[in-house]
Amino acid sequence: MARWRTRSRAAGCGAGREGRGTVRTVRDVRDTRAGRTAKTKDEAPDLPGVWSAYGVLLQHLRKRAGLNQQQLGDAIGYSLEQVASVEQGRRPAKAAFTTAAERVLKAGGVLDVLQDEVDRAKLPRFFRNFALIEAEVVSRFSYDPLLVPGLLQTEGYARAVFAGHCPPLSEEIIDRHTEARLSRQKLLARVPMAELSFIVSEEALRNPVADAEIMRGQWQRLLEVGALRNVEVQVMPASTGFHSGLNGPFLVLETNEHQQIGYVESQEVGCVVRDPAEVSAFGLRYGKLRSQALNAAESARLIEQLVGET
CATH class of the missing domain: 1.10.260.40 (lambda repressor-like DNA-binding domains)
Structure with a gap:
């Protein structure tokens, strides 16, 4: 199984997304001359x-x-x-x-x-390092244009996302990744509380990732979480037109040491961004997106409409 090393954006890490994971980089080349050969299907799995x-x-x-x-x-x-x-x-x-x-x-x-x-350790390998950072944040702001963010997903929705993975995952791996994703949601109710903001596109909410019952449960979950004192859920309406989030999802975090960092992920390639100028740009974009999205009350009404339509 390939090993991954986290690299900063300054080191050339590619962009990416939070739908299925979060921190990764360049594949280690297995040097056969050094006695390290590629694993075959018959070899024992590389377990944590x-x-x-x-x-x-x-x-x-x-x-x-x-x-x-x-x-x-x-x-x-x-x-x-x-x-x-x-x-x-x-x-x-x-x-x-x-x-x-x-x-x-x-x-x-x-x-x-x-x-x-x-x-x-149940998380995808490339996401584990980021999960360590995420667990200790003071604040976490994310924009998700494609899927409901992992921290807000229900078990049924998360399982449907992993079941659609290409190449296909085994049922055991789907179970592990789903359990790990749900475990990350401890952050929502952690003490001391973290300040959490989620902007989700209307298209992501309407995308029928799973059947009607699971989608209804997912929308209801968003309403429940959005009512928490430390959580704000906003919807970016499909009618907004051009905005600064159209070039992809991203996160802006503040660590418990009050360091600002960014994170991007796509196609299971994730990148932690530490360069102050780039993280500042992320913050500016997120502020703009918050002003363009529906406010929390308007977003809740839209999600309630989706629940009523099913």
């Missing part, structure tokens, strides 16, 4: 190290408690195969698994502290 670390710790706690894998599985409601897969690092633990294992093994929170890292 944190899954193995979690598994080793789980096995230690289980043995300390005097349980075998079957007994632990019975106690927490999982099969022998599932427990074995987690211990071997072949399958990531879900939050419910960790909660149950913590209780049965009296782990004192040592498994729970790894859960965020386990979840983050």
